[in-house]
Amino acid sequence: MNIIIVGDGKVGAALAAQLSTEGHDITIIDSNPQVAGHSAEKLDVMAVIGNGASMTTLQEAGTDKAELLIAATSRDELNLLTCLTAKKLGAKHTIARVRNPEYADQLVAMRDELGLSMTVNPELSAAYEAYQLLQFPSFLKRESFAKGRVEIVAIPVDEGSKLAGIPLFKLYEIAGVQVLVCAVERGEEVHIPSGGFTLEAGDTIYVTAGLADLAKLVKNLKLVDRKVKNLLIIGGSRIAFYLAHRCLDSGVSVKIIERDHQRCLELAEVLPGAVIIEGDGSRQDVLDAEGLRLADAVVTLTGMDEENLVLSMFASHVGVPKVITKINRIEYADVFRKLGIGSVISPKGLCCANIVRYVRAMSSASGIDSVLALHSIVDGQVEALEFLAGPETRHCGETLKDIPLKKGILVSCITHEGKTILPKGDSRFYPGDTVIVVTAGDHAISDLDDIFSD
Structure with a gap:
């Protein structure tokens, strides 16, 4: 596919790397010759x-x-103008990165006039992910499928956990609820496990479950289920605004520490229910004075990865039950998480995942609706994709045990007529069903037919 990416910043570079790897013809446009030249040489674009x-x-x-143009510069207005011009010149599809919340209503009302196929807001996506994690503090990561009815969640197997030493075929006896372990991270290795796989302390398991079963899972496994009632946010970014707005609406007490005086005034105006503190959130005396040790959760949202890492490590050290860290360097996410900083969110990573999902859907032989969701889990080593089975999809109506799947592929959930099915050997899918597939392979899957080995 012929794809043009305008803007070679963090998001543009990450997209170029991912989409080039998947075999697309990429052209980068940037006003900085050195930046564009570096990407052209490094990525062969x-x-x-x-x-x-x-x-x-x-x-x-x-x-x-061009079949697709992606405008990913740092300026919303430039991105919108780029998409409008590109559409006029004949680009089939356009995607714009738009971050200013003031444009939200206009984008909905003027989508066709602006020639937009899709808009992405990295900060809004990151805030939503952080909010989701705060609902179940014991989960390291949450990804939603089937219109929110199914989730894949990451759960650590700690020392003394009821899961340590348990083979997966006995999981129901321990968990007391139907779930499916679709991936296990053990040290540097990632496993797509069978029923005989035995869990060990130190593992991180990725579990597929219906939304209604998550609360039961937390209760039965005696995981940390302390409800977040007061939240401390360090850094008054756009993510902080989006996250605080959601949390305040759900009854959570929010305090934001921000060092910039003007930004504090802006936040105080748009978030009257929050407590806005003007101060240096990187200083221990400020954090102690503002009740860091008493917070149910801390989210570090400064503009520097290094500062967020140190602050999150300190919050974990003093016993804050839930810590969420924002990072931009997604290539180091695995290393960062192993430093003991709790959950990690990456606006850049979320933005890229949303756009890659759209590109995969465009590439699908089944049409634009084939790939309904795409999430990168286990720090990018595994993908979880949700597909819509169509009338031409092969092996519809056959039992899973009789379907030849490629190596490293697991069907983790089927939604049939609104009912969620955690599949077994005799399970089947039919046209109109949604199917969640987990793959540890390094090949891009764009269509449900891509998972079959015949």
Whole structure:
């Protein structure tokens, strides 16, 4: 597929790397010759130097032949103008990164006029993920499927856990609820386990379960289920605004520490229910004075990964039950999480995942609705995808035990007529069902038929 990416910043570079790896023809547009040249050399992609919103630059990049243009610069208005111009020049699909919450209503009302196929807001996505994690503090990660009815959650197997030493075929006896372990992270290795796989202390398991069963799972496994009643946010970014707004609406007490005076005034105006503290959240005396040790949860949202890491490690050290850390360098997520900083969220990673899902759907032989959701789990080593089975999908109506699947593929959930099914050997899927697939392979799956080995 011919794809143009405008803006070679963190998001643009990550997208170029991912989509190039999946075999697409990538052209990068950036006004900085050094930045664009570096990506062109490193990723073996085309580079065009210039203003991405300029008609001349877009024509030079071959926008009239582009199947997709992604505008990912740091300026919302430039991204919108770029998409509008690209659509006028003949680009089939356009995606814009738009971060300003003030534009939300306009984007809905003027989507067709702006020529937009999709918009992405990394900060809003990160805030939503953080909010989801705060609902079940014992989970390290949560990914939603089947319109929120099914989730894949990451659970640590700690020393003394009821799961340590248990083979998976005995999981129901321990958990008391139907769940499916779709991946296990053990040290540097990732396993797509069979029923005879035995869990060990130190493992992180990725569990597929219906939303209604998650609370039962937490209770039966005696996981930490302390409800978050007061939240401390360090850093007054856009993510902080989105997250605080959600938490306040759900009855959670929110305190935000921000060092910039003007930003504090802005937050106080738009978040009247929150406590806004003007201070340096990296200082221990400030954190102690503002009740860090008494918080049910801490979310570190400063603009520096290193600062967020240190603050999260300190919060974990003093016993804060739930710690969430924002990082931008997703390539180091695995290392960061093993430092004991709790859950990790990455706006850049979430933005890229949403766009890659859309690209996979465009590439699918079944059409734009084939890939309904795509989540990268186990720090990018495993993908979980939700597909819509169509009338032409092969092996519909056959039992799973008789379907030849590629190595490293697991069917983890089927939704049939609104009912969630954790599959067994005699389970089947039919046209109209949604199927969640987990793969540890390094190949990109764009269609449900891609999982079959015949």
